[in-house]
Amino acid sequence: MQYDVAAAPGRLIEARRRPEFTSWADRVAPAAFIMPAVLTILALSIFPLIVSVYLSLARIKFEKGGVTVTFIGLLNYKKLLFGSQQFHLIGTLMPITPLGWVFQAIVAGLLILWLVTAVRRGAGVLGLVGRLLVAVAAIALALLFTSAGAEGGQLGTIGVTLTYVVIGVCVQYGLGLALAMLCVQNLRGRGFFRVVFFLPMMITPVGVAYTFRMLTDTTKGPFSPIWQGLGLSDFAWAATAWGARVAVMIGDAWQWTPFMFIVLLAAIEGQPREQVEAAHVDGANHWQIFRFITWPAIMPVTITLILIRVIEAFKIVDLPNVLTNGGPGIASESMTLHAYSTWRALDIGGSAAIAYMLLFIVTFFCTAFVNLVRTRPPARAAGAQR
């Protein structure tokens, strides 16, 4: 019922008689206006998502008159995890060396310690279950790396992608932070450097890949005199497994460090100036200021930044594709590239299965990250204040 309080009393009667239709329309209006956008999003992203789940459970064949889709259940996943494509996704697993077992023991010990600490701190049942899952995943990963790292073993695309993400994002964050700390100071030309440091992010990934391909070519191209001067003329980055992976990580770091840099720069510049000045007055040195003022201040931004970058990093495809073609063999192939080359071989069901595996891994990783980081206790601050 609409009441026009400010109007003359005569108007009150009109307000009560306002048709039901208008009030219904008012209630329904928000939904009705959003509906076209929602339907578009459903059609363009959710619907294909559901269809691709079905595709990952089917075999697609190109036949006379079109395409036949045959439901085969979990066969694609079985093939990837346990069957003829296991070497590609998971890797070639060899018996673990004694040293590997020592490493495994250390990892397991640390995880148990962490779980016990969580119990002591009074984590709820859900929190414990989540932590247990993370611990199991961490042990499985450690097993994967030690087993694939043994003599004759080979890391599959899951391991390679995780390498790109973990090492890559750490390096990018560290470099971005260092550059941001530099550019925050009142140095001459810092405005120029802020722009220049930001440029690599503007270049298309394929352009970056070709640039690094030229740079890492030791036999021809603009940098070959340097390589040959260093005595590396017989070395090919893309010819060894770790050489190829490092080349991809260098290219990735060059392109994405500016993203870290620009966000961290804004975060550092946004930290409370009074605290910093007070710390200076109190005689704190740079490291103490960073550790106790800057770092906590940029922590929320850091978490978001790392989360965003990690989600993107899992999808890396242009650099391995153009720089090394996933080579040598399959040593630098990321999961997305694996899905792409499987699609190219017309195994569309298998390609969808790989994409879903990536989705599961990314979701697990990010959920764990967000939950674990979120529980950094505000209790500690409260405790300190007591």
Added chain:
Amino acid sequence: MKQWKRLGLAVALSAACGALGMAGPAAAGKYDGVTVNVVTFTGPQIAEPLQRRAPDFQKLTGAKINVITVPFSDFYTKLLSDFATGTNSYDAAVFAPQWMVDFIEPGYLQDITAQVKSDAALKWDDIGPFFRDFSATYNGKVYTIPLDGDFQMVYYRSDLLKQANMAPPKTWDDYIAIAKAFQGKDLDGDGKPDYGSCIAKKRSAQSYWMVLSVAGGFLQSKGTGQGLFFDTDTMAPLVNNEAFKAALKVYVETTKYAPPDEINLDVGDTRALFTSGRCALTLDWGDIGTLAIDPTTSKVNDKVGAVVLPGSPKVLDRASGKLVDCTKDTCPYAIDGINHAPFAAFGGWSGAINAAKDQKIKDAAYDFLSYMSQPEQANVDVTIGKTGFNPYRVSQFENLDLWIKAGMSKAAAENYLGAIKDSLNSPNMVLDLRVPQNQRYEQVVLDTAVARLLAGELDIDKTAAEIETGWNEATEELGKDAQLKAYRAALGLK
């Protein structure tokens, strides 16, 4: 009144536009207003002559030719999914004729038998019989127009071999010996060490034919009909045996006397290396011969020799899976006790037409492909290295003047054409695989396994086993009987 003025203005404007539209180009072409979308691989080879001659064709007929390029590794998939889903974004395709099987069976390609027979300008009978049969005809009907003829050969630096008193390689052991002798020496006079052998070994490119070229001499000895890939009675893959493993061993060995990143080099890279004088040997299609005489890029003009693919003094005994010596019995076509098996790798780029399009577009596409293949155009294009087109017409082999005019010396032309002719006329020539989904056998299974072998991820025994498993898996899925029938038909066996 204002309304009438506005209406009058509108009418006058539209009339003017209409008049302008009518007064179009003076000459009315046969295919005015028709656009033909031709798809091929990124190149620059193959796409270059199509793009270069498209404006000329448009001047003659009015049809606009739009050349679309796709990376080679995606080409088969793009083409098949475009046809199968009915998207039909391509009117014509210049592609690998061995893939023809997968496009003809479901009815995607236009039958052009009648048009070809009545096309006098095309000079169909001038096209080499092998290319007419293998690249263009299927089940007695013609579906493609050959634009290129493909044979792999070994090329060598004739000046360097002469200096070192070495003969061109006859066996793969000779090849390795020559490569070893020149590896690390300065071959182009710039003070930096160069390479003995340059072979394109990049994954997901065109490298898998190179390993088959090496394997030919070990595996096939009793003539083309014996086949290279499968047993002609059981469809068992011929890879998990001593002969194929010996070929893999040779292939890996050549990597030792090559550029350090050879496993990342594509044909464009190895051709550039060889023609700039940095390699003593290479294994490639006919392009090296014409690229060597390109004055803008070649430093080895008149220093290049070509020879039929090296062979082997030992061949596969199919019953036992072992290598046996060459005798009159086991190697009826051996030359000096060595079994050569020239490999018609790929067949030769050919053009086909999408059957689902309008008649006008199909006619325009046919005329363009015919124009490209006619001797007036083709005989010039095959002498230019960067076109990627190699000789396929009898007139191109016989007429030395063509080549001398393009810049080859008489000796070089005779040597180059001689090697191609020897390959073409060899009774033990190897036909490329032409069964349904041959792309899966070659570009997917073989290519991945060999890439992993070269990367050191697999050893030779495991590689051979993996190829065998992959090929058997494919044969099972597609139906063994159907595949065997298609394989035998392609080899000309009943």
